[in-house]
Amino acid sequence: MTWDDDVPGAGEQAADRVHATLRAEILDGVRTAGSRLREEEIAAAQGTSRTPVREAIRRLAADGLAEIAPRRGAVVVAWDADDLDELFDLRVVLEGHAAARAAVSGRADLDRLHALCDRMEALRTPPDYPAITRLNLEFHREVHRAGGRRVLPELVARVVEAPLVQSTIRRYTPARLDRSFAQHRDLVAAIEAGDADWARAVMTAHLRAAREVVRDAVTADPAPTGP
Amino acid sequence: MTWDDDVPGAGEQAADRVHATLRAEILDGVRTAGSRLREEEIAAAQGTSRTPVREAIRRLAADGLAEIAPRRGAVVVAWDADDLDELFDLRVVLEGHAAARAAVSGRADLDRLHALCDRMEALRTPPDYPAITRLNLEFHREVHRAGGRRVLPELVARVVEAPLVQSTIRRYTPARLDRSFAQHRDLVAAIEAGDADWARAVMTAHLRAAREVVRDAVTADPAPTGP
DNA sequence: CCGCCTTATTTTGTGCACAATCACGAGGAG
DNA sequence: CTCCTCGTGATTGTGCACAAAATAAGGCGG
Numbered sequence: 249m250t251w252d253d254d255v256p257g258a259g260e261q262a263a264d265r266v267h268a269t270l271r272a273e274i275l276d277g278v279r280t281a282g283s284r285l286r287e288e289e290i291a292a293a294q295g296t297s298r299t300p301v302r303e304a305i306r307r308l309a310a311d312g313l314a315e316i317a318p319r320r321g322a323v324v325v326a327w328d329a330d331d332l333d334e335l336f337d338l339r340v341v342l343e344g345h346a347a348a349r350a351a352v353s354g355r356a357d358l359d360r361l362h363a364l365c366d367r368m369e370a371l372r373t374p375p376d377y378p379a380i381t382r383l384n385l386e387f388h389r390e391v392h393r394a395g396g397r398r399v400l401p402e403l404v405a406r407v408v409e410a411p412l413v414q415s416t417i418r419r420y421t422p423a424r425l426d427r428s429f430a431q432h433r434d435l436v437a438a439i440e441a442g443d444a445d446w447a448r449a450v451m452t453a454h455l456r457a458a459r460e461v462v463r464d465a466v467t468a469d470p471a472p473t474g475p
Numbered sequence: 476m477t478w479d480d481d482v483p484g485a486g487e488q489a490a491d492r493v494h495a496t497l498r499a500e501i502l503d504g505v506r507t508a509g510s511r512l513r514e515e516e517i518a519a520a521q522g523t524s525r526t527p528v529r530e531a532i533r534r535l536a537a538d539g540l541a542e543i544a545p546r547r548g549a550v551v552v553a554w555d556a557d558d559l560d561e562l563f564d565l566r567v568v569l570e571g572h573a574a575a576r577a578a579v580s581g582r583a584d585l586d587r588l589h590a591l592c593d594r595m596e597a598l599r600t601p602p603d604y605p606a607i608t609r610l611n612l613e614f615h616r617e618v619h620r621a622g623g624r625r626v627l628p629e630l631v632a633r634v635v636e637a638p639l640v641q642s643t644i645r646r647y648t649p650a651r652l653d654r655s656f657a658q659h660r661d662l663v664a665a666i667e668a669g670d671a672d673w674a675r676a677v678m679t680a681h682l683r684a685a686r687e688v689v690r691d692a693v694t695a696d697p698a699p700t701g702p
Numbered sequence: 703c704c705g706c707c708t709t710a711t712t713t714t715g716t717g718c719a720c721a722a723t724c725a726c727g728a729g730g731a732g
Numbered sequence: 733c734t735c736c737t738c739g740t741g742a743t744t745g746t747g748c749a750c751a752a753a754a755t756a757a758g759g760c761g762g
Contacts, residue, residue: 319724
C-alpha cells in the first residue's frame with residue numbers, strides 16, 4: 249500500500265501483484281542490494297506458482313531493479329559509487345529536460361504540485377521519511393508526466409527509482425529537508441511562470457544536492473553488496 | 476544475423492532466440508507497426524512452446540518495441556507524429572549527453588569509430604541501406620558505450636531503436652547520406668579533441684537532421700497504424 | 703431493418719512436471 | 733597439504749494442460 253499506487257486497477261493479475269510486492273520490498277529495503285531472488289521461495293510466499301513469479305522478476309530486471317544471470321537466478325541490483333554518479337548524471341539530464349518541457353507544455357497540474365508540497369512540508373516535524381519519500385516521488389512523477397507524453401515518464405522512472413535500492417532517504421537531515429522543500433517550491437514557481445530555463449536550473453540544483461546526500465550515504469556504508 | 480549481434484553467446488536459451496528473432500522481424504519491417512503478436516503462432520513458427528515466447532514478448536515490451544494489453548495480447552508499437560517528436564527530443568538529450576561524456580571519458584575506441592565511418596562510406600554507391608543502418612547503429616552504440624558505463628547504453632538503446640519500427644531508413648537520399656557521414660566524421664573529431672561541447676553540438680545537429688527525415692516519412696505515409 | 707443478448711471460439715493467464723545446468727562438497731591423487 | 737575430479741543437491745528453463753476472459757458470431761426481440 250506504499251509503492252504500488254501507480255498500478256491501481258491492474259492488481260487482478262497474479263504477475264502484477266507479485267511484481268508490485270517485490271518492487272515494494274526492494275524499495276523498502278526488505279530485500280537488500282545483492283540478495284538473491286529465488287523463484288520457488290517467492291512463489292510460496294505469494295501463494296502462486298513459479299510462472300507469475302518468473303514474469304515479475306523479468307519485469308523487475310527491465311525496471312533496472314534486478315539483474316538476471318542465465319541459469320543462475322536473479323539478484324537485487326547493487327550500485328557502486330561510479331554507478332550512482334552515472335545515474336545522477338542521467339537524472340539531471342532527463343529530469344532537467346522534463347522540468348523544462350513541463351514549464352512550456354501547459355500540461356502541468358499546478359494545483360496538485362502545490363498540494364504535494366503542502367503535504368510534504370506538513371510531515372517535516374518529526375520527519376516521516378517513508379511518507380515523505382512517497383510524496384516526493386509522486387511530485388517528481390507529476391513533473392515527468394507534464395514534461396513527456398509516452399516515453400519520458402517510464403524512461404526517467406527507471407533512473408529515479410534505481411538509487412532508492414540503497415535506501416538512502418533516511419540520511420536526510422531536517423536542514424536538508426528544508427532545502428529540498430524550498431527547491432520544490434521554486435520548481436513549481438518556474439513551471440507556473442512558463443520559464444523552461446529556470447525550471448531546468450532548479451531541477452539541476454535539486455538533483456545535485458540529492459547526489460551529495462547519496463554520496464555521503466554510500467561512503468559511510470562500506471559496501472552495499474550482499475553476501 | 477542482422478540485428479542480434481548484441482546477443483552473441485546467449486543464443487543458447489530458447490527465449491533469447493525468440494526475442495532476437497522477433498526483434499529482427501520488427502526492426503526489418505516484417506512485422507509492421509500495430510500488428511498483433513499471437514503467442515501460439517510465434518511458438519509454432521519458432522518450434523518451441525508458448526512459455527519462451529511469452530518471455531520474449533514481455534522483453535520486447537520492456538524494450539519499447541511492443542505494447543501489451545492485459546488479456547488482449549501484444550502488438551508492435553505504433554508511433555504518431557507527436558510521439559516521434561518526443562522520441563527525438565529524448566535522443567537529442569541522451570545521445571548529446573553520451574557524446575559529451577564520450578569526449579572526456581577517455582573510453583572511446585577511436586580506431587573502431589574511424590573504421591565504422593570507413594565501412595559506411597564504402598557502401599554509399601549504390602546505397603546498401605540495410606548494411607548502412609546496421610553500421611550506423613553500431614557507430615552510435617560505440618559512442619553510448621564510451622559515454623556511459625551501465626545504464627546509459629541500454630537506456631538510450633530504447634529510444635534509438637524505437638523509431639526504427641517505422642522503417643524510415645530507406646528515405647535517406649544520397650545527399651542526406653553524405654551529410655550524415657560528414658557529421659559522423661565531425662563527431663569523431665570532436666571526441667578525439669576531447670571537446671564535450673563540440674561533441675554535443677554535432678550530435679544534436681546530426682539528430683535534428685534525422686528527425687526531419689523521419690518527419691517527412693511519417694507525413695508521407697498517411698497512418699502507420701495497422702488494422 | 704437495427705440493436706441487444708446469448709453462445710461459441712479463440713487467446714491469454716496460471717499451475718504443474720520434467721529436463722538441463724550449475725554450485726557445492728566429498729573423495730582421491732600428487 | 734593442495735589441487736583436481738566426480739557425484740549429489742538445488743535451481744532455473746521449457747513443455748504441456750487447464751481455466752478464465754475477451755472477441756466474434758449468431759439468433760431473438762423490438
